[in-house]
Amino acid sequence: MDKGAILAEVRSVVNDLFRGLTLPRNPQLWQSLPTEKQEQFQSSPEFVEIEKELAALRGRRDADPSSRRRCSRELYAKRRELTHKEVRKWQKAQSHQPSGKDSSSPCYRRSIFNRVRFMMPERNRLASSLFKPDTLRSTTSLSALRGMVTLCEKEAEVEFRPGLEPEKYWRHVYSCYKRSHDDFVELCFLCSKWIFGETQWSNHCQTHLNCPETLPVQCDPLVYGGALVTAGYCVFCMADPSLPSEKRLHQYLERGPWKDHV
Ligand SMILES: [Zn+2]
Ligand SMILES: [Zn+2]
Ligand SMILES: [Zn+2]
Known part of the structure; x- marks a missing residue:
């Protein structure tokens, strides 16, 4: 060679x-139109026209089924193209920063x-x-x-989870770390910090609850690249002031138990 x-x-x-x-x-970047623009778009003359034709087609039982199918396929394609154009238009207008x-x-x-x-x-x-x-x-x-x-x-997309270095086997590191401490220790998945002591943990949860901007917007547990990115939380418990702070910010490490609870 x-x-x-x-x-x-x-x-x-x-x-x-x-x-x-x-x-x-x-x-x-918007992957589809935001509700407000969607509504505007759906009342635009072009869109309404296609919808009308589609409705008329559905009502026409006498027509030959194969030609009816072809007509509706064409109309759906037209609608798709129109929607796509509209989304592109707004994506272009969207700020890139x-x-x-x-x-x-x-x-x-x-x-x-x-x-x-x-x-x-x-x-x-x-x-x-x-x-x-x-x-x-x-x-x-x-x-x-x-x-x-x-x-x-790099061999792996995610090398380790902050707070659970150096392995990416977060669950192993997580449980090993907990086991190696006789006293209470918990990892806060929101700030990737280990908190020592039950009272400290409760206080730590309270600090998050006091600053809503530190609370997650999405509350489902998210695993990415083999590591737990965010634990799951329950929005209802979170919003319940009668519960102790550590209960309000209970971290679900797995989807199953989180789903069962929510
Ligand atoms: Zn170990
Ligand atoms: Zn925290
Ligand atoms: Zn709950």
Whole structure:
């Protein structure tokens, strides 16, 4: 094999690696129309016209079934295309800068990425640095490039969960850590900190309850890359002031028990 062939082969392997990388440009990009715009859109003349034709078609029992099917297929395709165009229109008008430093502001579609990015330091940094306009040799560009190389060399998407270093087998580390302490110890999955002592834990939960902005917006337990990103919580218990704070902020580590409770 000549050198050129080897190079070509190597290069295609690298390309494949890069092709597999996906980085959301705007994690808050609308995937469908927000309710208000949906309503406007559905009362637009074009949309109403298609709906009317569809309804008429459904009412026409006499027509030949195969031509009726073809007609409705065409109408559905037309409607899909119209919807798609409308969503694209709004996506383009949408701001490309995720609002706020950590993009935690309310949005219609909170992507999973926003919830897990803290577990993937390179991706987390790249998600913002990759879209900063800068020269190729600037610090930003170089660190972005280093970040991409690091990502390619990694074997697992999530190496460990903060608070449960150094293994990604979070459950093992979690339970081992708990077992190795005679006294009460609990990991707060909201701030990735170990809290020692029952009273301290209760107080810690209370601090979260006192600052609603530290409470999760989505309360389902989320596992990503083999690690528990966020524990599950119960919104109803959370909002019940008659319960002790550690009950209000009870962390469900598994989906089953969480579902059973909620
Ligand atoms: Zn162990
Ligand atoms: Zn905490
Ligand atoms: Zn509950």
